[in-house]
Amino acid sequence: MLSVVMLSALAVTAPRDGEPVATVRHDAAKREVVVTAGPFSVKAMAPGMKHEEMGMMEDHNTPLIRFEWPVDGSFRGFAIEIVDAKGAPIDRKMVHHLIAINFDRRQLFYPMYERIFGIGSETEDASIPKSLGVPVKAGNKMGMYLAWANETGKDVEGAQVVLRLSYSPTNLNPRPLAALPIYMDVNLTVGKGNEYDVPVGRSEKGWEFTPAVGGRILGISGHMHDYGVEVRLEDAETGKVLTKVNAKRAADGKVSGIERKLFGVTGQGLRLREGRKYRVVGVYDNPTGQPIKNGAMAHMVGLYVPDDVKKWPALDLGDEGLQDDLAYLSAMGMAGHKHGN
Numbered sequence: 001m002l003s004v005v006m007l008s009a010l011a012v013t014a015p016r017d018g019e020p021v022a023t024v025r026h027d028a029a030k031r032e033v034v035v036t037a038g039p040f041s042v043k044a045m046a047p048g049m050k051h052e053e054m055g056m057m058e059d060h061n062t063p064l065i066r067f068e069w070p071v072d073g074s075f076r077g078f079a080i081e082i083v084d085a086k087g088a089p090i091d092r093k094m095v096h097h098l099i100a101i102n103f104d105r106r107q108l109f110y111p112m113y114e115r116i117f118g119i120g121s122e123t124e125d126a127s128i129p130k131s132l133g134v135p136v137k138a139g140n141k142m143g144m145y146l147a148w149a150n151e152t153g154k155d156v157e158g159a160q161v162v163l164r165l166s167y168s169p170t171n172l173n174p175r176p177l178a179a180l181p182i183y184m185d186v187n188l189t190v191g192k193g194n195e196y197d198v199p200v201g202r203s204e205k206g207w208e209f210t211p212a213v214g215g216r217i218l219g220i221s222g223h224m225h226d227y228g229v230e231v232r233l234e235d236a237e238t239g240k241v242l243t244k245v246n247a248k249r250a251a252d253g254k255v256s257g258i259e260r261k262l263f264g265v266t267g268q269g270l271r272l273r274e275g276r277k278y279r280v281v282g283v284y285d286n287p288t289g290q291p292i293k294n295g296a297m298a299h300m301v302g303l304y305v306p307d308d309v310k311k312w313p314a315l316d317l318g319d320e321g322l323q324d325d326l327a328y329l330s331a332m333g334m335a336g337h338k339h340g341n
């Protein structure tokens with residue numbers, strides 16, 4: 001089993017000719033890691049193309065691009081810039097989404113590699129307070145992939161993505177609290193996808209989970225497609241709604257984004273208890289009169305401070321889920337590969 005994992009890991013570390021690669025520069029003075037990925041050939045989208053239709057395009061996601069994190073510390077923010085072949089800035093809305101993966105930690109609720117951060121076309125550059133951070137170590141294996149949404153009508157050749165990733169050093173006093181990303185999806189099959197059909201009218205889909213370690217959620221957001229209404233989190237044992245994020249929904253049901261909520265860094269946050277059952281629920285309301293095949297996604301993401309970080313589920317490379325996730329990520333951007341989480 002292990003050799004299969006190592007082989008496929010090797011296969012993706014050697015990009016084929018002409019494929020984008022990442023270079024990493026560590027600026028210790030600025031406490032910043034600059035990851036530059038490219039070159040990308042960004043084809044113009046057909047006018048009026050939608051998210052679901054884009055998913056059917058073979059080149060929707062780029063291949064996985066690997067890099068190594070260079071310094072011990074606490075990751076705390078990102079800024080993204082897109083430049084053309086000459087280094088001139090391009091509108092960053094051209095990036096439909098960008099997902100970064102940490103191959104040295106798994107997720108709390110899934111046997112999947114940590115998605116350390118994600119950026120959508122509507123996401124602003126973001127950072128968390130110095131009192132918090134996602135623990136990272138020099139040599140951590142990371143990767144990223146992205147999808148373009150080029151609505152300029154012109155192909156762009158030789159584009160580069162510049163990520164400025166800020167961190168706090170290990171000697172920061174007081175030490176930042178370890179805060180880790182969590183992900184809760186109403187319809188995820190690890191190694192496959194998370195899309196599902198949108199029925200006519202109002203509908204709900206839910207998924208139950210139990211934290212292996214208690215903790216507090218400091219902030220949440222989520223993701224939905226057109227006709228999404230809300231993603232909410234419930235205590236599955238009492239049915240009580242703990243929190244929710246609303247889709248930014250126009251009168252015709254089109255969704256342009258989703259709410260972001262902060263519970264405060266110094267307060268209790270939203271407490272989840274070890275061993276207790278919770279449920280994430282996605283609500284859609286489809287007024288079109290037609291069901292929409294694979295039209296829905298619904299998930300909540302958050303920042304979680306575990307009561308005891310040692311209780312975080314360990315990375316077990318023999319786990320089938322992790323192997324499926326790696327196979328999924330390694331096949332990213334290849335012909336016939338579908339848009340996933």
Ligand SMILES: [Cu+2]
Nearest residue numbers: 223224225297
């Ligand atoms: Cu989506």
